[in-house]
Amino acid sequence: MRKLNRKTGLIALTLLLSQTALMPTAFTKQNEVIVKDSLINVRSGAGLDYPIVAKVEEGNRFTVLERKGEWLKIQVNDEKNGWVAEWLVTAKGENSEQESVSTSGTITAEGLRLRKGPGTSYPIVSVLSKDTKVEVTGQSGSWVEIQAGSSIGFISEEYIRMDSADHTIGTITADSVHLRSGPSPTAEILGKIKKGSSAEIINAENGWTNIQYQGHSYWISSQYINKRKADSRSGKLSIEITASSLHVRSSPKMSSHVIGSVKKGNTYKVRRTDGRWYEIMLEDGQKGWIASWYAKPLDNKTSPKRKKEAGKQITITRDKINIRTGPGTNQPIAKQANLGDSYKLIGMKDNWAEIELSDGSSGFIANWLLSSDSKVRPASAVQAGSLTGKLIVLDAGHGGMDSGAIGTSGLFEKQLTLRTALLLSSKLKQQGASVLLTRGGDQYISLSDRAHLANQQDADAFISIHYDSAADIGAGGITTYYTHGHQLELASHIQHSLLTNSQSQDRGVKQASLRVLRENKRPAVLVELGYISNPAEESLLHTARYQELVTNGLLNGLKSFLNK
Template sequence: MIRKNRTNMICFILLFTAFLLNSSVIKAENKHVIINVEQDYVRSGAGLTYSVIAKVKKGQTFNVLEKKRNWFKIKLSPTSSGWIPSWFTIKENTDSKLANKKTTNYEVISLASGLRIRSGPGLSFDMIGSFEYGKTAIYLDKSGEWTQILYSGKTGWVSNSYIEKTNRTSTRMAKGIVTAPILSIRDKGTFTGKVLSSLPKNTEVMILQEKNNWYKISFKNKTGWVAGWFIKKTADTHFDTDLSKSDQTVKIIFDGTNIRSGTSTQNTIVKRVNLGDTFQILETDGDWYKIALDDRKSGYVAGWVVETSGVTDPIRRPGAAQYVKGKTIVIDPGHGGQDGGAVGNGGTLEKNLTLTTAKLVYDKLKSAGANVFITRSTDTYISLNSRVSTSHYRNAEAFISLHYDSAVDPNASGTSAYFYHSLKDAPLAFRLNKELAQQTRLNDRGVKFGNFHVLRENHSPAVLLELGFLSNRTEELTINSTSYQEHASQGIFNGIAYYFK
């Protein structure tokens, strides 16, 4: 009995001591806490019996004015404060852990000079710092028109109107100059995107993101997408130091690709890799990428046999542009107007898709110095005779008619090239088919004879391309993608270039 009473007395003393310690009021000015639950109530006093005066959300950061027992008194605005339970918060020095846990894929870029960072999501909250133009911060959370960021070791909130959220694995920031006389800014990286505005030649822009040869750019606090081949990177290109170069990778697009010891096909082969293999880029050397191999060694791969991720200015196949410079080429997007062409299972109209591809090819040829013409640039009906007449009037050195296929067999797939005259047309058809198959990696249906009006009546070398099957559900999705359109147009460009070579 004596031992039991003594034990009870010791427990009572410990509990009473803890109560005294927790009952003291601790000044905690200039400390910060982050709300760690989806929603919490702010009360008028340090206890659950006090009235609710406000609500706070997960991720919000507040200045701590006092600590009383297990409650924090926080500053809600310059003129108001309230109490929240300490067990629903985390200290600010755990910000980096929170950021790593919540967001490893996203950053935001400041589009304004000296953008104010506030302690909470609203203009009533205190300014705790500034987010400089062109700098990046880690994205943490979003509340209405405000975004929470981790910047220079501190968390805070900035207005959504002056930032751009970007994927860290595909972004490199740089500056560039517009090279086209007038360059359209669109709401997405494709010619189907809505035109938002335009930029005149020699305008300097900030490049925020690169995707399939389109650049997301910033100009005077506005953003949008432009065709990347009309932007020339300036000499003072700046890559943000917060973005690791390890985000840059290459993906092999051919089986049996050679990895060499140096930047030439004369260098020894150190390894052979296959379609789909992915490697980290260590550096760029001319037209070659130095990559990290699995065995902790490195090697070089030609830039024109890989796809890249995280690279703003990817390497192109060298020398192709020189062969089309000054050449007269007519691109013929099939169908149009009341002639919709084939219709996909998902409702895709052939006439729309051929026009999208044609414009991409047109821009690539134009930027390479070709005299390029297009038989229709809008959704209008053009007769077959008129298409051929355009070729004759322009004295075309190559005529390419673009189409998408359809078949009763829902599994039919792939690309094909058609010619009519074996001597006049076939060399162009074979070259286009080869480059197209390499770029798109769809089923290669080969080169075939085709008794089509635009081929048969054409005096110029002429080819009709079928670029995939709309009647195949899977292939319809593929050929509608921006990635496929870019690869298909690049394959057509390469085919024309190496035909003239």
């Protein structure tokens, strides 16, 4: 993910520059932009090093006065202007054909390219899978503006199915039903849903039903769900919030003013619906709108709580632990537990503890995060230098259609980064850590999705693994990058340990605006572990000895940072 002029030769760079000169931009003078993060900084200049002169909130609109690279100068008010990062806002052209819409839809094509603007000449932001649920935020001609996760961009209208305002709710009839990635008994199992649970029915085909459950889209066998229409009249439909913190807005669209927020697990009666939005009443009497895909319908009849089962008392040994609906880190999050919380143990499954929750339902926690004692395990009980209970996200750079740099011998960077990530993952697990890989094979994963995984899982550390390239074939050495100030300490530990283990040339710890880091709220770094454009250095990079040295360096750097 390094800059293109470090990954290709001069010919490719010339072609790119000529295409860029002809490429229209989504931001031009006198266009409007809308803030898409909850609260962003406005700076005195075009860069992260400039002082903050103001802060602006999500949903606010501002006129663009000037552009420098990835920074936009906006008119904050009559007396003040400043610079904001382009990736924190979305464009709304004053003179475009864009019309305001607020609904949701489903992607109908596999590998659909999400583009930065309304046309095929715009850069690709991300690649979307079939059946992905997205929010529709606008339209420009035959192009639809959508938000998919943390990514915002445009797709052709022929590849999206707009959702109806009518809601069909289903109730699960079997004890435990597999949630699958597609309408097939061979599709990947993503989790389970229990008998009596409610979910919104999106559509059905060939004996399979596509449901929206806890903010995600899944497929289940149609024989295990009963359908019923959701009644949106006041007091007839109740919902439970599934997002950890959800904005309540003044009207049923993402661009409207935020008037408050609600927390995960809170329940409300729906006053009325508008498309895919619910109007609810807050505790202070205010009425506001929430996105329905962050809420799950509840049955009006309260089913009796499951009879409590006697079992061992377990205690949470760290703060903000995810309790999941099934035994695995890919299962949906049911709620969070905090340091010192205690639960009754139902049983163990695949190194995961099934526990009883306060409402009588069950959830799963990784057993390395638990203690069977009545007291919280003291820090001294953990072996010095151990990574027990730590969650690390490893990101093997590039993948799929993105080969990364190509070495002098024809070696693809994406192959080498995956090899390093898999070896490091094995070593981390031996030290007691839990490891998540952004990719375990040759897949294309968007940069935003890589960062989002670390944020979503509240990872203790995130490492993006890369190998460098330059026009100068003599360039060599190791570099560690960070973007935000809170990432600098991890970067320093990693770089020091890598150099100690590998004896490579020190190219330093550097700050750079890299998407996989700048959208990452966790301690995160991107490492360039050598230059595959250097024939002498490339001959060493893929050897077992070098891979051992750099993975040991990364391992020791993580241990020194996490056990400081």
